[in-house]
Amino acid sequence: MPEQISLAEPASLKAGPDTRGHFGQFGGRYVAETLMPLILDLEREYRAAKADPAFKAQFDDLMTHYVGRPSALYYAEPLTKHLGGAKIYLKREELNHTGAHKINNCIGQILLALRMGKTRIIAETGAGQHGVATATVAARFGLPCTIFMGARDIARQAPNVFRMKLLGAEVRPVTAGAQTLKDAMNEALRDWVTNVHDTFYIIGTVAGPHPYPELVRDFQSVIGTEARAQLFEAEGRLPDVAVAAVGGGSNAIGLFHPFLDDPVELVGIEAAGHGLQTDQHAASLAGGRPGILHGNKTYLLQDADGQITEAHSISAGLDYPGIGPEHAWLHEIGRVRYEGITDDEALAAFQLLAQVEGIIPALESAHALAWVVKAAPAMPKDKIILVNLSGRGDKDIFTVADALGVKL
Amino acid sequence: MRDRLAARFASLNGRAGLVTFVCGGDPSPELTAPILHALVAGGADIIEIGMPFTDPMADGPAIQAGNIRALEAGISLKKLLGIVREFRAKDAATPLILMGYANPVLAYGPGFAADAVAAGLDGVILVDLPPEESGELDLGALHLIRLATPTTDDARLPTVLTGASGFLYYVAVAGVTGQNSADAADVAAAVARLKAATDLPVAVGFGVKTPAQAAAIAAHADAVVVGSAIVDLVGAAAARQSNDIPGEVQAFVSSLAAAVRSARLESAA
Numbered sequence: 001m002p003e004q005i006s007l008a009e010p011a012s013l014k015a016g017p018d019t020r021g022h023f024g025q026f027g028g029r030y031v032a033e034t035l036m037p038l039i040l041d042l043e044r045e046y047r048a049a050k051a052d053p054a055f056k057a058q059f060d061d062l063m064t065h066y067v068g069r070p071s072a073l074y075y076a077e078p079l080t081k082h083l084g085g086a087k088i089y090l091k092r093e094e095l096n097h098t099g100a101h102k103i104n105n106c107i108g109q110i111l112l113a114l115r116m117g118k119t120r121i122i123a124e125t126g127a128g129q130h131g132v133a134t135a136t137v138a139a140r141f142g143l144p145c146t147i148f149m150g151a152r153d154i155a156r157q158a159p160n161v162f163r164m165k166l167l168g169a170e171v172r173p174v175t176a177g178a179q180t181l182k183d184a185m186n187e188a189l190r191d192w193v194t195n196v197h198d199t200f201y202i203i204g205t206v207a208g209p210h211p212y213p214e215l216v217r218d219f220q221s222v223i224g225t226e227a228r229a230q231l232f233e234a235e236g237r238l239p240d241v242a243v244a245a246v247g248g249g250s251n252a253i254g255l256f257h258p259f260l261d262d263p264v265e266l267v268g269i270e271a272a273g274h275g276l277q278t279d280q281h282a283a284s285l286a287g288g289r290p291g292i293l294h295g296n297k298t299y300l301l302q303d304a305d306g307q308i309t310e311a312h313s314i315s316a317g318l319d320y321p322g323i324g325p326e327h328a329w330l331h332e333i334g335r336v337r338y339e340g341i342t343d344d345e346a347l348a349a350f351q352l353l354a355q356v357e358g359i360i361p362a363l364e365s366a367h368a369l370a371w372v373v374k375a376a377p378a379m380p381k382d383k384i385i386l387v388n389l390s391g392r393g394d395k396d397i398f399t400v401a402d403a404l405g406v407k408l
Numbered sequence: 409m410r411d412r413l414a415a416r417f418a419s420l421n422g423r424a425g426l427v428t429f430v431c432g433g434d435p436s437p438e439l440t441a442p443i444l445h446a447l448v449a450g451g452a453d454i455i456e457i458g459m460p461f462t463d464p465m466a467d468g469p470a471i472q473a474g475n476i477r478a479l480e481a482g483i484s485l486k487k488l489l490g491i492v493r494e495f496r497a498k499d500a501a502t503p504l505i506l507m508g509y510a511n512p513v514l515a516y517g518p519g520f521a522a523d524a525v526a527a528g529l530d531g532v533i534l535v536d537l538p539p540e541e542s543g544e545l546d547l548g549a550l551h552l553i554r555l556a557t558p559t560t561d562d563a564r565l566p567t568v569l570t571g572a573s574g575f576l577y578y579v580a581v582a583g584v585t586g587q588n589s590a591d592a593a594d595v596a597a598a599v600a601r602l603k604a605a606t607d608l609p610v611a612v613g614f615g616v617k618t619p620a621q622a623a624a625i626a627a628h629a630d631a632v633v634v635g636s637a638i639v640d641l642v643g644a645a646a647a648r649q650s651n652d653i654p655g656e657v658q659a660f661v662s663s664l665a666a667a668v669r670s671a672r673l674e675s676a677a
Binding site: 030032037038040176177183193194195292295300302305307 | 461462463464465466467468472479484485486509510511512513514515516535536537538540541544554555556557558559560561564568579582583584587588
């Protein structure tokens with residue numbers, strides 16, 4: 001007699017979070033009691049929306065005609081030849097309306113806000129990309145919108161601040177703390193708890209209290225779902241590796257999630273700033289430990305007393321001391337490998353893509369490309385790397401010029 | 409462990425208690441124990457001592473600034489427990505509640521509850537630890553003081569009350585600390601609803617800044633919480649380098665205590 005063989009399918013890694021919003025030990029709902037009833041309402045409304053064909057139809061229609069989806073999957077032949085190894089495909093999220101993946105999530109959340117009868121929108125922003133995307137959908141649906149942005153970020157991202165104002169949003173400077181993304185999120189939470197009855201908070205990444213990490217992931221999963229089908233059409237198979245930059249982690253989870261149960265190596269790139277050996281980086285998995293902030297339990301940059309420390313990255317979009325809880329879990333179970341790329345490596349990749357492909361990538365995406373620059377040459381030519389080009393780099397030209405010592 | 413909170417509420421003889429909040433370590437760790445004694449000398453019945461955090465997202469500008477002063481002066485949870493021990497050496501009766509955010513407690517490690525009880529702490533209020541996540545931290549013999557808010561409806565209230573002890577903290581306005589003030593009639597109705605659902609004493613806070621506001625709340629609640637106004641006073645005194653910050657705190661708390669003590673008599677008249 002043969003030994004007993006289990007016929008049960010292995011559990012899907014796509015099933016999370018559990019009913020309490022936990023991915024393993026991470027996630028959850030660590031918010032002030034005032035917000036709890038609203039968070040529970042949001043979860044109920046999201047479940048109802050998910051099951052409602054009309055909601056999906058409206059979301060899909062806006063994705064097609066307003067955002068411009070599907071975004072292209074592009075075989076980067078010059079870059080592939082330049083690096084001389086694995087075949088490189090770019091998922092062109094930078095071609096979306098507003099120039100990044102952020103709009104996918106904003107469309108989904110504003111439809112939820114309308115379903116819930118909310119009449120005012122708030123959001124936090126670091127580099128201004130999520131602020132622009134939020135201001136865009138608020139304009140499209142005629143809702144007043146307030147964007148919280150650190151005073152320091154306002155100073156270094158003037159074009160995006162003006163964009164948000166053109167779109168009709170009020171940009172409120174945050175002067176608390178280090179005056180960057182983390183402080184903007186604190187201030188948005190303070191506004192939300194004060195205006196809980198009429199206000200919807202559009203969180204920009206896969207972090208915050210449950211159900212945000214789940215619903216932002218679901219709205220962003222369009223990236224990986226499209227890329228998977230597009231690559232099958234182009235190559236008849238799965239990629240060997242999929243890679244994306246990780247700050248909070250919404251573009252990365254959007255790319256990875258549809259591949260979680262596939263034999264595909266997944267690599268998330270954290271911002272190593274001036275180097276992981278310094279205290280000037282934003283790599284919360286490599287340099288942090290589990291803690292509680294902004295509504296969820298996840299890896300955080302913090303000192304021995306549990307005080308949150310400042311992150312650093314040349315890319316304002318990665319300049320955050322935490323990471324989405326699903327990434328913390330995927331790191332802990334070993335399904336996704338997370339590596340660091342420094343400011344200098346990202347800057348080099350930024351210039352390389354511009355020169356070789358005629359595409360100026362966002363500094364965030366340049367972190368993923370820098371990993372490709374290191375990894376592709378050592379891989380055989382029949383291997384395929386899929387890279388999420390999450391945003392375009394027009395917003396970054398001042399930062400890059402400054403880093404290269406060029407006066408504009 | 410003797411239940412200092414229950415003993416204190418039992419000793420109030422029908423009047424409302426005064427709960428005062430200061431940020432631990434503000435303006436310096438050395439001045440904190442003298443300030444705590446000044447609160448008691450001024451007439452505080454219960455003390456909430458804030459555990460500073462870099463990201464106090466439920467707090468308004470006053471307590472944010474207090475947190476920053478305390479952190480810059482080098483406060484940590486370990487040092488704060490040392491201050492609690494120092495206070496307890498001279499005051500065995502006044503209940504001390506630690507108020508703050510979950511992460512410093514999580515970072516302290518599993519020995520927190522035992523160390524806190526040994527130091528003389530009576531309970532904790534963790535504003536970002538709702539009932540759903542309470543299992544994340546082992547709080548041992550400490551009272552876990554829960555918050556009810558204007559958004560806590562009848563469906564939600566039983567969840568808040570399960571596992572609550574010490575007293576129930578009613579957050580009188582939807583918002584952050586030290587900003588808007590609640591209407592006394594709304595507070596009266598809310599307290600009546602809460603008291604119908606629990607035997608715990610109900611303390612009311614958020615937006616209570618003046619003796620008159622404290623008296624208005626004290627007519628309806630088991631205790632009144634004043635925080636931001638005291639933290640503002642400490643900040644202002646520190647800014648002009650006052651050499652008697654505890655004395656200034658005591659004078660202000662006396663005015664609050666007198667108002668709170670007279671409130672029931674007036675409302676009964």
